[in-house]
Amino acid sequence: MTGGAGFIGSHLVERLVAGGASVTVLDDLKSGPPRNLAAVLDRVEVVRGDVTTTLVDPGFVAGFDVVFHLAANPYIPPSVDDPLFDFELNLGTTLRLLEALRAAPRGPRLVFTSSAAVYGNPRRLPIREDDPTVPISPYGVSKLAAERYVAVYADLYDLTCSSVRLFSVYGPRQRKQVVYDLLDRLHADPERLEVYGDGTQERDFVFVGDVADAMVAVADRAPGRGEAINVASGTSTSIAALVGELSGAMGVHPELVWSGSVRPGDAQNWSVDTAALNALPFAAAVPLADGLRATLAWYEADRREG
Numbered sequence: 001m002t003g004g005a006g007f008i009g010s011h012l013v014e015r016l017v018a019g020g021a022s023v024t025v026l027d028d029l030k031s032g033p034p035r036n037l038a039a040v041l042d043r044v045e046v047v048r049g050d051v052t053t054t055l056v057d058p059g060f061v062a063g064f065d066v067v068f069h070l071a072a073n074p075y076i077p078p079s080v081d082d083p084l085f086d087f088e089l090n091l092g093t094t095l096r097l098l099e100a101l102r103a104a105p106r107g108p109r110l111v112f113t114s115s116a117a118v119y120g121n122p123r124r125l126p127i128r129e130d131d132p133t134v135p136i137s138p139y140g141v142s143k144l145a146a147e148r149y150v151a152v153y154a155d156l157y158d159l160t161c162s163s164v165r166l167f168s169v170y171g172p173r174q175r176k177q178v179v180y181d182l183l184d185r186l187h188a189d190p191e192r193l194e195v196y197g198d199g200t201q202e203r204d205f206v207f208v209g210d211v212a213d214a215m216v217a218v219a220d221r222a223p224g225r226g227e228a229i230n231v232a233s234g235t236s237t238s239i240a241a242l243v244g245e246l247s248g249a250m251g252v253h254p255e256l257v258w259s260g261s262v263r264p265g266d267a268q269n270w271s272v273d274t275a276a277l278n279a280l281p282f283a284a285a286v287p288l289a290d291g292l293r294a295t296l297a298w299y300e301a302d303r304r305e306g
């Protein structure tokens with residue numbers, strides 16, 4: 001697995017190890033701290049290396065049954081600041097991985113981690129996989145192009161590949177994005193909270209444990225013909241409702257100040273059709289309130305441990 005020390009990757013590693021798999025993690029450990037893998041470190045092999053160079057070697061990938069590819073620039077804002085960095089890491093690396101898989105004698109199955117950002121501002125809701133893909137950020141473009149390469153390689157070279165379009169993942173070990181930002185700011189000032197937008201923006205928040213299970217289900221049961229599958233909870237939540245749930249879990253009552261505007265590259269509303277995922281079969285199981293409680297418990301323990 002590439003990026004296995006990161007937020008999502010470390011949960012996926014735990015799931016795979018619990019299921020009896022033997023797991024190798026390729027990660028430069030720059031944004032994924034080794035402590036993310038503390039619970040399984042004695043049962044996985046960690047190769048500290050850069051995916052932009054290590055994945056070129058077909059010998060490296062040939063020995064695996066499945067390659068989960070998660071290492072990437074995982075966020076929109078760095079791609080807006082530096083599109084070329086995002087292009088090389090997200091698209092160039094995926095293409096090099098596909099070339100290595102093509103050259104490998106018995107190409108392992110690939111699960112590529114794409115994103116809801118491929119849709120841009122959706123034309124209709126809930127978003128289905130065959131809806132138009134019109135990304136509005138360099139990150140969305142690089143993920144979409146990588147997905148298309150994955151599909152073409154499945155078709156032309158008979159590789160077994162799937163892409164997962166992850167929506168708003170949250171949970172323990174995530175140290176960025178909206179849920180973590182809100183937790184951090186509510187912790188710093190429980191009396192007053194400034195939030196992007198006007199509170200009506202909707203997202204499908206999906207718990208990271210569900211995402212890990214979904215990726216295993218895709219590896220086990222998806223056709224592998226280059227298809228892209230939405231991975232989401234199937235339930236949309238407004239940012240105002242999310243703030244309400246989090247404040248309730250923390251037992252705080254902040255005065256809310258909405259900025260009224262959104263960041264460049266951020267879409268307004270996302271609700272998701274998860275029929276393809278459900279048909280595997282797979283369904284997300286963790287309700288938002290439970291997932292937020294688990295995230296809060298991790299956040300508090302993480303702060304205590306420094």
Ligand SMILES: NC(=O)c1ccc[n+]([C@@H]2O[C@H](COP(=O)([O-])OP(=O)(O)OC[C@H]3O[C@@H](n4cnc5c(N)ncnc54)[C@H](O)[C@@H]3O)[C@@H](O)[C@H]2O)c1
Nearest residue numbers: 003005006007008028030031032050051071072074166169
């Ligand atoms: N977090 C989300 O909500 C979300 C949503 C949609 C898609 N995704 C995708 O899921 C994947 C994982 O995201 P995440 O949130 O866990 O991010 P993360 O930053 O926590 O994990 C990425 C991991 O990749 C590693 N990495 C980055 N560049 C590398 C390189 N050049 N060589 C080796 N390792 C490298 C990092 O050290 C880190 O451990 C990404 O592909 C991201 O685009 C995430």
